[in-house]
Amino acid sequence: DGGITQSPKYLFRKEGQNVTLSCEQNLNHDAMYWYRQDPGQGLRLIYYSQIVNDFQKGDIAEGYSVSREKKESFPLTVTSAQKNPTAFYLCATSASTDTQYFGPGTRLTVL
Amino acid sequence: GDSVTQMEGPVTLSEEAFLTINCTYTATGYPSLFWYVQYPGEGLQLLLKATKADDKGSNKGFEATYRKETTSFHLEKGSVQVSDSAVYFCALRRESAAGNNRKLIWGLGTSLAVNP
Numbered sequence: 001d002g003g004i005t006q007s008p009k010y011l012f013r014k015e016g017q018n019v020t021l022s023c024e025q026n027l028n029h030d031a032m033y034w035y036r037q038d039p040g041q042g043l044r045l046i047y048y049s050q051i052v053n054d055f056q057k058g059d060i061a062e063g064y065s066v067s068r069e070k071k072e073s074f075p076l077t078v079t080s081a082q083k084n085p086t087a088f089y090l091c092a093t094s095a096s097t098d099t100q101y102f103g104p105g106t107r108l109t110v111l
Numbered sequence: 112g113d114s115v116t117q118m119e120g121p122v123t124l125s126e127e128a129f130l131t132i133n134c135t136y137t138a139t140g141y142p143s144l145f146w147y148v149q150y151p152g153e154g155l156q157l158l159l160k161a162t163k164a165d166d167k168g169s170n171k172g173f174e175a176t177y178r179k180e181t182t183s184f185h186l187e188k189g190s191v192q193v194s195d196s197a198v199y200f201c202a203l204r205r206e207s208a209a210g211n212n213r214k215l216i217w218g219l220g221t222s223l224a225v226n227p
Contacts, residue, residue, distance in 0.1 A: 006154075033214070042200065042219040043155075058214070090154055099145070100215060102154035 023091030
């Protein structure tokens with residue numbers, strides 16, 4: 001079954017804790033992206049990676065970190081430095097064409 | 112810089128009504144243009160796209176035509192259904208984008224509610 005999986009679907013975090021969101025793909029796509037979605041603000045790019053072992057900051061990278069050790073995986077860590085982490089997080093991938101394909105998302109709530 | 116502007120929502124229609132969601136863009140050259148749809152609680156899905164001027168993208172009864180002269184890519188559907196209720200996003204990718212320019216520029220999204 002091909003596609004993009006994100007886990008968990010819902011995640012709760014206490015203030016001051018780091019959490020890691022998983023994104024895995026079996027589409028053999030080179031590029032992967034992390035977006036944050038807040039109500040009324042559309043999608044904002046956090047980090048993206050064009051190739052294994054390389055990644056770049058997006059528009060709102062502060063308080064987040066990523067790694068790209070394998071082509072299939074692009075985990076996002078939300079650190080305690082992120083002051084307002086409650087949001088819906090979306091992972092996407094793309095091949096050499098323009099189209100981005102999205103996972104089902106993870107909803108993070110800070111308690 | 113490059114940008115995408117969508118009409119503000121929410122848009123509320125009755126079933127079988129005609130739908131138009133406006134999208135205009137600012138970019139140099141000939142960007143690729145996209146419409147994505149997001150159903151409640153889910154990720155985004157590509158709805159349609161167009162890569163050059165006068166191209167028409169179409170899918171599931173939705174259409175959008177790439178108008179270079181008006182820098183627009185309006186989404187239309189002749190007869191909406193309750194199942195079309197979702198948020199619709201317009202996006203662009205710069206012409207001949209490579210490397211760091213491969214990321215998409217997104218509109219803020221337009222919420223559509225279709226009542227039976």
